Amino acid sequence: MSSIPATRPIPRPAAWRAVIAASIGNALEWFDLVVYGFFAVVISKLFFPAGNDTVSMLLTLGTFGVSFFMRPLGAIVLGAYADRAGRKAALTLSILLMMVGTFIIAVLPTYHSIGIAAPLILVVARLMQGFSAGGEFGSATAFLAEHVPGRRGFFASWQVASQGLTTLLAAIFGVLLTTKLSPDQMNAWGWRVPFFFGLLIGPVAYYIRTRLDETPEFLAAETTTTPLRDTFATHKLRLVIAIGVVVLGTVATYLVLYMPTYAIKQLGLAPSVAFTAILLTGAIQMVCSPIVGHLSDQHGRTRIMMVSAVLLLVLIYPAFTFLVGHPTFGTLLVIQAGFGLLMTGYFAALPGLLSEMFPVATRTTGMSLAYNVAVTIFGGFGPFIIAWLIGATGSKAAPSFYLIFAALVSLVALLAARGKLGFR
Template identity: 40%
Template sequence: MVDPALVVAPAAVRAGVNATAGPTRKAILAATIGNALEFYDFITYGFFSIQVGRAFFPAHSEYASLMLSLGLFGAGFVARPIGGIVIGAYADRVGRRPAMMLSFALMGLAIIGLACIPSYAAIGIVAPILAVIARLVQGFSLGGEVGPTTAYLMEAADSRRRGLTVSWQGASQGLAGTVAALVGFTLSSLLPPAALDAYGWRVAFLLGAVTLPYGLWLRRNLPETLHTPEPAGTVAAADSESRGALMAASRRVLLLGLLVISAGSIASSVSSYMTTFAQHALHMRPSLAFAGGVISSLSGVIGYLGGGWLSDRVGRRPVMIAPALAHLLVMIPVFYWIVEARSGTALLVGAAINGVLAGSGASAFYAAMTESLPKRIRSGSFAAIYAIANAIFGGTTQLIVTWLTHATGSTMAPVGYMFVAAMVGIVARWLIVESAPAKARLGPSA
């Protein structure tokens, strides 16, 4: 007898999404291309925050200009919760595909807009105002991106390979970060500092926006998963239950998810900031700093995919917890080595360790969260907690660690902030219930 939970609507089968084979490569690419563009922008801004500051916020000191630039970076996170709630809920009501189309279109237009705004020297105060508007639009779209796409990957996947399929959400970040770091490395190697300030950083942003037409075309042809039967191993919910009741029943999962994502957001922001930190605080060559970003991102891809694959076999909780504990143990020694040695070897090895350990635990967490939420609130609730965590911590981390480094005079300030967040994240991961179909069956109250 065929398990009804493994039956998929004929339209989805014709489009290449089915319960045995999972989504096609094209469908995975379509679902993750927006997240990749998001992370490309995130990494690129972190790499070029000094140059962006000089373009829009000329100041008497390098520190003041950098702080204003990081403030603009944080402005993009202000609108994320709104985008997460609005676009995420839209995906739960209307469908994953239209929500993904909307978020990706807004995202691409905002990136192009930021890259094309004239400098402060050309149009005065209008320049930073337009830059803030572009970042707010971008933040709104990015807030609504992760919920629908992660829900789509989970719903389209074969239940036996759900962890690996969902891990492409994080792996796309690593791949995009690799491309961003390579672009930054190339531009910083080929262009003199004056050219980087004038137009080099703009070229980096526009290169990411090249994916906009292709991404829209891919997403337009995605099969919808909102109305397909739920696969085995996911939380069931009665049709009569309201969204409010479902949210209340899932409050424990949502709170724990918020804590894990907050800790991960701080770690990701500190890792992204390392390129700026290596140049600004450790006085390393820009090309070496960008090389560290390349290694960190590539190792993150390995960590995400490896962690997702392993979580399908041994369960979500072991893969969420073990790498996080290992990361906590090596975090301070590795960072101290980088700061004291100030060498390429220390920076590259440290970046590799950080990428593998952070990525492997995160992919298992993404799968666990989406499996633990009912379909009718999966996209909106996940998008909301993701956006809120990133708005509070992702948008402020680089600003905080820059201030901490400046105020204390200690180059160890960033890792201290990350260490405290990591401890909170580990406790939250420990409390999350196992959700992998191979290891557990979730009941309605899980």
């Protein structure tokens, strides 16, 4: 099948309202997840005081990864719910669950105050956020892609642009808090500020989502009462290929998430410098994602993704080697800019491709499963794996090893998507 529809309807005002509604809610969902990763250094000291900085950090990153075990379950439950009850219903439910998890983290006493209960409750909150996020990607992507089918790539790419906004917002908080607050203030209350910010936006996003119209494609299609069973019965090959395609996108995303910790711990750079460099990555992703989505409508999704994957495969090790040899703000800025462009070139075309791999009746279930299985296995524990690789190999360029592996996996999957499924 071709990934490029023959007709290109003119976008309607309703489609742009959908972009705003899906993007603000999706940005909030991912903001809460990204903030945890960005402030891992502080959280490790407050909730996992193991007496060893490395052990504390691994426990913190492990807790970040544990929440991803819930993502496949969230994908199954919320994805199937979206295919039965509609995209709007699933989007509204997912943001409510995320707000509850965020509230728990924002007000949770530290280990010093309540002992072992603190990290245990933190894990519960992260599991709740993971379940919510498990249904967000598929529901938001289907919601965007189904409003203007002739321009799926462009409209679905706003899902990635909203994640760029997430990175940008989280990095802004990182810069402001690390430059304006003392370490004691940061540990006492500063790290909680971004989580409370998320709680303030949550009701607005919920209100907007409850007043959305359902997508025209979903309303026109026949629904099924067994979307999960149908996906495994008739779309197993598509599911496997989709999982493979997601691998590079998720590893690249969570490598970006780990970069502030990497810059502070491995390069010895100031926290404010590390977060400032991440600002550039978020801005690139936010601005360039719709451009990549538009190009994928014109020239094909897999072509653009393969070019980005090959460039990442070839350039990432030399880039990290150069960064380790020249650990300055300027070098970090250049590396982050190049990495941001290549990551966006791959990731922004991904939602459009995934939305076309599955029919309307099982679209959210299929996309949610594919995305979250890949994210759970390869992305959620990405920061943990990267930190372990650095310790095991003794090489500060070790993060590139994991990305090279991911690029190889996804290139094979993209070739299968072209050869077996006929995408271009």
